[in-house]
Amino acid sequence: MGECFLYGNGGGGGLNIKEYAISVTFPVGSECTVTDGVKTFKAKTGSGGAWIFDKVYAATWTVTITKGSDTLSKAVTLSADHKTEHLDLAYAVPLFVDGVLTDAYGAFGMNATGYKPMSNAGDFNGYNLVQTITDNELQLKLSRSGTTKNQSAGIMNFHKPCDLTEIKTISLDIAEIPDGNNYVRIYQTIGNKSGDAIAKIEALHTELDVSGFTGGYFVVLTAQGSGKTIRVTDWRMVM
Amino acid sequence: MIIYLDSDYKCHVTNDGTMLPVDTDFFDGKCQKFIEGYRFVPDGAVWVRDDGVEFHGEMIAPWKDFTELEQAQAAWEHEQFAEMQTALGILGVSV
Numbered sequence: 366m367g368e369c370f371l372y373g374n375g376g377g378g379g380l381n382i383k384e385y386a387i388s389v390t391f392p393v394g395s396e397c398t399v400t401d402g403v404k405t406f407k408a409k410t411g412s413g414g415a416w417i418f419d420k421v422y423a424a425t426w427t428v429t430i431t432k433g434s435d436t437l438s439k440a441v442t443l444s445a446d447h448k449t450e451h452l453d454l455a456y457a458v459p460l461f462v463d464g465v466l467t468d469a470y471g472a473f474g475m476n477a478t479g480y481k482p483m484s485n486a487g488d489f490n491g492y493n494l495v496q497t498i499t500d501n502e503l504q505l506k507l508s509r510s511g512t513t514k515n516q517s518a519g520i521m522n523f524h525k526p527c528d529l530t531e532i533k534t535i536s537l538d539i540a541e542i543p544d545g546n547n548y549v550r551i552y553q554t555i556g557n558k559s560g561d562a563i564a565k566i567e568a569l570h571t572e573l574d575v576s577g578f579t580g581g582y583f584v585v586l587t588a589q590g591s592g593k594t595i596r597v598t599d600w601r602m603v604m
Numbered sequence: 605m606i607i608y609l610d611s612d613y614k615c616h617v618t619n620d621g622t623m624l625p626v627d628t629d630f631f632d633g634k635c636q637k638f639i640e641g642y643r644f645v646p647d648g649a650v651w652v653r654d655d656g657v658e659f660h661g662e663m664i665a666p667w668k669d670f671t672e673l674e675q676a677q678a679a680w681e682h683e684q685f686a687e688m689q690t691a692l693g694i695l696g697v698s699v
Contacts (some may be wrong), residue, residue: 534657551665559630562665565647570661574643577666577673 370467374504383419390415392456395432458586461599464501526581534603535573540596545589615642635680641668
């Protein structure tokens, strides 16, 4: 039995049964439209981030949300066998946004075991990651703790992999450009040689194209230099 | 190793005469199909994705489905191992 949407008419007028419908949730303040190239429907302004398009019919529809420079489109195909669809749309998945570090991917740290040697970068034993959030900045500092190692570099990552299936870009904003070689990286397995994708941090804004990935990967910052602090102001995965 | 970049910053293992050579250790031990599934935006260069997003070098990321590249790499490594075993067999070395 297929789904249907029920609408009360109010005032005892009974129910309308809509066979075809696309329901969408989206960030408040966005414009939301659906179009099949022939008909276009638009969510009412001020709808509060949710709308049901109930005048759609069997066709392939493009649902688009727009807010400022942010935009996102998804295709939905309705047919006699698939008459309703619900979409939860968001422009980005926050990692560190508005002073809040997500806990969706586990605690942030050096890596799952605390320290991890890298095959091409010496030995990280003896290095700690000091993490503080101050004035909406995530401050990540590599700190040396009592051993005599000559390689000072660290891998800083969430302890669980992030699902990159719907993600096209990793976006990082920092407060100042750190010296040395520092990167945003994607790792399938922490500790492999270079990571599976890298973007060097050489400006206040860095973006890494991850549209080639599907599934779970570690999203990582790597920093070189004992005592190095990276001041993150915004870090997100953009769809 | 030396790789070669076309005008879209896609990687190649041979130069058709128009490509930019780049020396990198990112692809050490990787097969041709794996390497040629990547894009390498060198330091100072900018690549614009088809949705208009700009990426500044240095950036190295797959433009093909990474799962497909991994499978090609695994098959190549398996083939290399088999060839090595055969060669050792010819030399009379058991593994």
